[in-house]
Amino acid sequence: MKPAPFDYIRVDSADEAIALLAEYGDDARILAGGQSLMPILNMRLAQPRLLIDIGRAADLGGVLIDDGDFCVGASVTQATIEQRARLAQEVPLLAWSLPHLGHFQTRNRGTVCGSVAHADPSAELPLCLTALGGEVVLRSSARRRTVAADDFFQGTLTTARESSELVETVRFPLAREGVRYGFTEVAMRHGDFAIVALAAVVSRSEIRLGVGGVADRPRVQVWPRLAGEDLDDALNRLAWDLEARDDQHATAKYRRHLVRTLGKRLIEGLCEVSR
């Protein structure tokens, strides 16, 4: 499998990248780590005219804490984040979910923003970003805008990004006092895309449950602190509302079962320790 022909431009800055996006629009694709894009190119599912490699753009490689958010620049790899000593204190959901994301060898190269921009409905990072109520910063030559994760992800491989925009930064809210975070998933093999992935955020007053792998994008449900049969009923309603479908990996029925059982286990575990 070899990619179809394309031109390749390696840029040194974000400004150069967005100038090229303004010129080429949909004919261009941003290449950062390539761990989502390259398989698609090799299989010729995408045949862009131009690849814009931002891997060496110095101003896109930053990680910083700003205004209560953990901000990750466009060319930062998943491994860079995973290796942070304090990640489990900063953004616990990232620390729990990153080991499930592909493999050691793909996290070494794959970027956080790239996974978000790719928007696979069963990917872990879009799920965590949505469950936490995070944001995506988009930049074009005309403007910079910030979009809530829930609005950014619109469907399978479909986002609110316009063709002239670069996903410049992704903002994950930092862990808050008194809030517990949990992540779990079921996949055919370790590192595969999840059949069902769940990210839960439990505070004293509410439960937020994000579900990936079932609907065409990560979906988040917010409940008060339910327990027992009330929680069972709420999870059952959610499992049906997601409108799961059969595919080659799992049946819709199995996915509903996973949402109910894994959801209950995850939420009850978090509620117990935060009581």
Added chain:
Amino acid sequence: MKRFDHGTRHRITLTLNGRMCSGYCEPRMLLSDFLRQELGATGVHVGCEHGVCGACTVRIDGVAQRACLTLAVMAEGREVQTVEGMAAAEGTLSDLQAAFRRNHALQCGFCTPGILMSAADYLSRVPEPTEAQVREMLSGHLCRCTGYTGIVRAILEVAGERAARPWAGGVSRV
């Protein structure tokens, strides 16, 4: 900004196993093909070509990654290590290679170069891993011969040897 147009072969230079090497490639040429066809590093094995099997794993600036998910032009100016660089010039195996042989960690050998590259990078960052950690790292490689048992044993053995002899330095630790 540097531009490479399609349909034209461009000369690119990188460091392969410590030596500066040049070759020609179109922008769409995968690093795996460039290393094999232009530079003759046929220890880089090509399996699935979409990042799943791990056979083409090489180290770029020390970091293990898929050569089939990397364009040759992306590696311009980088330091690339392949299995060819592991043994010493006179043929003495590195400690990892020797442990693989001792532990029957390979049979057909197709997946082995990639696994060696991953293990070398991984042990440089996690010098004393648990068996579970080694297995997690190995999840990025498919081996259909060994059942992985020998591979896990070989990697753990090397970690143990290095921990017991920290003064051995980097002699055979490519």
